[in-house]
Amino acid sequence: MAAKELSGVGGVAHFPDAKEPSALADGFREGCKTFIAAMTVGGIHVTVNSTRRPTERAYLMHYSWRIHKRTLNPQNVPPKTGVDIDWVHKAPSGKIDLAASRRAASAMVAAYGIAFQPSLTSRHIEGQAIDMSLHWTGDVTIKNKANKDVSIAGAPRDGFNPALRKVGKSYGVVKHPSDPPHWSTDGR
Secondary structure, three states: OOOOEEOOHHHHHOOOOOOOHHHOOOOHHHHHHHHHHHHHHHOOEEEEEEOOOOHHHHHHHHHHHHHHOOOOOHHHOOOOOOOOEEOOOEOOOOOEOHHHHHHHHHHHHHHHOOOOOOOOOOHHHHOOEEEEEEEOOOOEEEEOOOOOEEEEOOOOOOOOOHHHHHHHHHOOOEEOOOOOOEEEOOOO
8 A cells, every 4th residue: 555645735736626717517517608708808817726626626725724723633634535635744753734734724725725615515616616816906897798898896806896707697607705716606
């Protein structure tokens, strides 16, 4: 039996996120692509950070976060078939090195860019969510799904802008209430 890889930044490269709207599920994909196109034409800079996420990646993100936040000790992480990560780092004496295990998990959290606890049953796994960083300067005008111009004026100049959120909803792309880049079919 091959030895498992110790948790840490190296594990982040395993099970990559698609990061492309084309990987999203039917129905949601079309709305996202059209919404992104409308924002881009209107002068909003869009960077897609995450789309469809393999369950293995969700597992790594979820448990690295829990170890990092000290809500779970690394030796209590349940195994997942196909993910050969050892969450428990050991001292030269062979004893569990809890500090090293947490540092490795924290490094994973930082490398993933996680700001909120990732779910094991995320809309990302279903292809029903997208994370996008958005920004613009000044006021912009974009088209909603009904092809009507909508002025996006004032701050904030990101995904929390109320007028932009309304336009997104017209495309079936609903903003999460507190997670800055997260949009989905239902806002969760």
